Amino acid sequence: MQNLQKYLASEFEMKSLGDLKYFLGIKVSRSKHGIFISQRKYILDLLAETGMLDCIPIDTPSEQNHKFGLYPDQVPTDKECYQRLMGKLIYLAHTHPDIAYAVSVVNQFMHSPSEDHMGVVMSILRYLKVTPGKGLMFSKYSHIDVEGYMNADWAGSVIDRCSTSGYFTFVGSNLVTWRSKKQKVVSRSNNEAEYRGMAQGVCELLWLRRLLRDLRFAPQKPMDLYCNNKAAIAIAHNPVQHDLTKHVGFIFWSKFCYYKKNNGYCC
Structure with a gap:
């Protein structure tokens, strides 16, 4: 840390103010927990x-x-x-x-x-x-396992009938990212809405994995994605169900194939 501070001070006009306590309306409190x-x-x-x-x-x-x-x-x-x-x-x-x-x-x-x-x-x-x-509390645990949870409604918007999907992810049992966003296309069923939400959750997990790998803290276990829709889980396990997925873009189930091949998943 001292070497980093010296290097930054040689490039920029700066000084160390100690531990962060208050920044842009956000209070930071530190304890043994x-x-x-x-x-x-x-x-x-x-x-x-x-x-x-x-x-x-x-x-x-x-x-x-x-x-x-x-x-x-x-x-x-x-x-x-x-x-x-x-x-x-x-x-x-x-x-x-x-x-x-x-x-x-x-x-x-x-x-x-x-x-x-x-x-x-x-x-x-x-x-x-x-x-x-x-x-938000960020505690120190003995692992940095990555897991995510997602859910989606179906045709929740009365204006364009688009669904809203949401997810949140944990790294080392600490909540780090979350999002609630309306989907860009109209889903024809609740299963499809959940399936598209799972694809977004997978993208977030893969991004977190790459980020941790760049920081040299790559997860040692497969990442878990949890969903409460059995039909969407079945499609994720077997994306060759053409009757259920032929109207869904290829990119969605190809992401699941990549995720299963490289990391494994648990829904």
Whole structure:
């Protein structure tokens, strides 16, 4: 570390400030159990800015199975305010994966927000009041095994009938990446939506494996990908089921073949 600091100091004007404690609204706490990052002050400042410090908190960031869309009779809201709040919530998702899905949904309507969409944003803020001090804990374990979990809905969007898939991955039992994103194509069945989500999860696992290999911490065990759809798992094990996969792009099952051949998988 000292040699690296000397080399950087010879190339750039810099100085060492010691252990990281606070950076861009993210607080970093160190203990014998590991490293904990949170955005408590950032959340409290956001609640104070929006006048939500005295609001009634709720237990979930959004209603379950609620469908959001664009309607001709919707009442518009302040677009600039909506976009500013969305930018802050997207940054908060760096330490709050529990709001990632709700934020990704309302983020799709930044070009034409309505009062209903703003109401969901306010619900997210009310949820954050319950969890301002929550964050991510990175503990030290004796392994760096990589595993991922994924799920997807089917035709969840009432606008274009596209599905939303999400995944999160662990390295050494620590959560490192997560994502919730609407698929680019319309899936013809729930099995296909789950299968496409699995392909995205495999890509993320392969990227993590290459990254760890570059850092000289390559995993020693096969990476595991977990899915709760038996039909999608069966297709991944046997992609030659033409009746089920002939309408799915070749690239999806070819990624599974590569993953099975080089790393092995467990669903």
